[in-house]
Amino acid sequence: MSKFLTASIGRKFIMSISGLFLVMFLAVHLSVNLLLIFDDSGELFNIAAHFMVTNPLIRIVEPLLGLGFLVHIIWSFFLEYQNWKARPVKYNQKNPAVASTWTSRNMLVLGALVLVFLIIHIINFYWVIRFTGGVQEITINGEHMEDTYSLVAGLFKTSVIYDIIYVLGGILLGFHLSHGFWSAFHTLGLSNKQWMSRLQIIGKIYAVIIAVGFSIIPLYFLIKF
Amino acid sequence: MADKILKKLNIKVWRQNNAQDKGRFETYTIENISTGSSFLEMLDILNNNLIEEGKDPIAFDHDCREGICGTCSLFINGRAHGPDTEVTTCQLHMRKFKDGETITIEPWRAAAFPVIKDLVVDRTAFEKILQAGGYISVNTGGVPDANAIPISHEDAEESMDAASCIGCGACVAACKNSSAMLFVSAKVAHLAKLPQGKVEAKSRARKMVAKMDELGFGGCTNTGACEVECPKSISITNIARLNREYLTARFSE
Numbered sequence: 001m002s003k004f005l006t007a008s009i010g011r012k013f014i015m016s017i018s019g020l021f022l023v024m025f026l027a028v029h030l031s032v033n034l035l036l037i038f039d040d041s042g043e044l045f046n047i048a049a050h051f052m053v054t055n056p057l058i059r060i061v062e063p064l065l066g067l068g069f070l071v072h073i074i075w076s077f078f079l080e081y082q083n084w085k086a087r088p089v090k091y092n093q094k095n096p097a098v099a100s101t102w103t104s105r106n107m108l109v110l111g112a113l114v115l116v117f118l119i120i121h122i123i124n125f126y127w128v129i130r131f132t133g134g135v136q137e138i139t140i141n142g143e144h145m146e147d148t149y150s151l152v153a154g155l156f157k158t159s160v161i162y163d164i165i166y167v168l169g170g171i172l173l174g175f176h177l178s179h180g181f182w183s184a185f186h187t188l189g190l191s192n193k194q195w196m197s198r199l200q201i202i203g204k205i206y207a208v209i210i211a212v213g214f215s216i217i218p219l220y221f222l223i224k225f
Numbered sequence: 226m227a228d229k230i231l232k233k234l235n236i237k238v239w240r241q242n243n244a245q246d247k248g249r250f251e252t253y254t255i256e257n258i259s260t261g262s263s264f265l266e267m268l269d270i271l272n273n274n275l276i277e278e279g280k281d282p283i284a285f286d287h288d289c290r291e292g293i294c295g296t297c298s299l300f301i302n303g304r305a306h307g308p309d310t311e312v313t314t315c316q317l318h319m320r321k322f323k324d325g326e327t328i329t330i331e332p333w334r335a336a337a338f339p340v341i342k343d344l345v346v347d348r349t350a351f352e353k354i355l356q357a358g359g360y361i362s363v364n365t366g367g368v369p370d371a372n373a374i375p376i377s378h379e380d381a382e383e384s385m386d387a388a389s390c391i392g393c394g395a396c397v398a399a400c401k402n403s404s405a406m407l408f409v410s411a412k413v414a415h416l417a418k419l420p421q422g423k424v425e426a427k428s429r430a431r432k433m434v435a436k437m438d439e440l441g442f443g444g445c446t447n448t449g450a451c452e453v454e455c456p457k458s459i460s461i462t463n464i465a466r467l468n469r470e471y472l473t474a475r476f477s478e
Contacts, residue, residue, distance in 0.1 A: 008404075008444040009434055009471045079444055083402035086336050086443030092239075092250065093329045095303030096401065099453035105401050107446060185445040186461075189469025193462050 016184040018072040042149030050145035117169035156221035163218040173212025232470030236325040284343040292316040295391030299332040305395035308312035335403035358432035387415035396451035402443030407451035410467035427474035
């Protein structure tokens with residue numbers, strides 16, 4: 001096993017598996033978040049958020065998700081260092097745009113920017129909801145729960161800067177996924193002549209859905225309120 | 226119709242006396258180059274001039290000059306084998322350049338391909354990867370009847386496509402990670418597709434990848450630059466196959 005984890009393909013296997021796990025998480029995250037813009041009373045979102053916090057299955061998956069993030073981030077820096085070492089003397093003149101996309105060459109840059117966004121995002125919401133307890137309580141259908149809707153809507157309605165940060169976060173994530181999605185399948189060997197282009201197209205569509213889906217939420221609050 | 230003449234070119238080229246030397250760029254001027262001449266012929270002319278001036282000619286690799294031996298290398302104007310597609314440097318023509326242009330020539334850059342002199346790099350690493358498993362050791366017996374082992378047309382074609390790799394190293398040179406995955410995957414795929422090669426497919430993938438890692442090549446991030454710069458257009462779908470072979474080999478152990 002240790003041999004597998006130090007082999008280049010073994011390491012990338014870890015990147016792919018953790019990446020695809022995060023891809024699944026994003027789909028769930030976006031579905032819940034879109035409730036923010038479909039019900040201005042906030043009830044729907046609050047019920048969904050409450051369900052996520054109290055559901056035992058989600059509670060079990062949460063630490064796993066944290067681990068997924070950590071592995072994906074730490075491994076990426078480790079891998080990039082290995083790859084950087086493979087070319088000690090750099091080229092004087094490079095013309096890489098002819099042969100590959102900027103996104104595919106700068107996954108670490110995009111990932112690092114997404115990480116910065118992720119930290120801001122955690123401080124804004126997750127930290128407040130779970131630890132500092134700065135969220136007001138409300139009662140919906142006789143059940144006490146945190147008013148997560150007001151927390152999110154409050155931030156997006158009042159701060160244009162945060163709106164911009166969240167739109168940028170969504171777009172950066174989209175670019176990261178536009179290469180990462182199909183690349184993960186390719187690394188796992190789940191690709192061939194027919195499926196490579198199909199996966200690339202599915203990955204692009206998924207990237208657009210994620211980017212637009214997440215960006216539209218702060219914009220909705222900014223424009224409507 | 227006579228070929229046009231490039232009146233003047235500036236050749237900015239990497240000069241390095243030996244493996245230990247730090248190396249530097251030097252710029253030479255060359256005049257009256259026919260657009261019909263190949264890139265290597267242009268270098269031959271430049272070297273003639275240098276010899277006449279009593280200077281050390283530029284060392285570069287070349288052999289068949291037919292685009293099939295994989296010997297010529299050169300990173301020209303920021304691209305492996307220069308500004309043409311699906312060609313080796315010997316098949317690159319001067320018509321791809323403009324009069325008065327400065328052409329930058331560098332050797333392949335990779336930890337696994339150390340520079341020996343000027344533009345010549347040591348590509349023994351590829352041989353070592355092949356020696357680690359890029360062969361068939363099963364006993365195939367005498368010459369069988371041509372139709373004794375049926376192979377589908379598709380498999381034969383895919384295998385031949387992968388086998389067209391000439392081991393030039395452009396994939397490593399073009400890759401931002403200096404990864405040899407396209408080379409290794411072509412060798413693994415071309416054998417794994419055929420009945421005789423299938424027998425050792427798993428151990429072959431494992432051994433060749435282990436050797437590739439040991440020699441200091443980087444990992445693959447699927448940018449696809451190798452496929453674009455490959456003179457034989459070897460597809461990166463071979464890399465997916467190598468990943469598949471390697472992972473199944475690892476998990477079945």
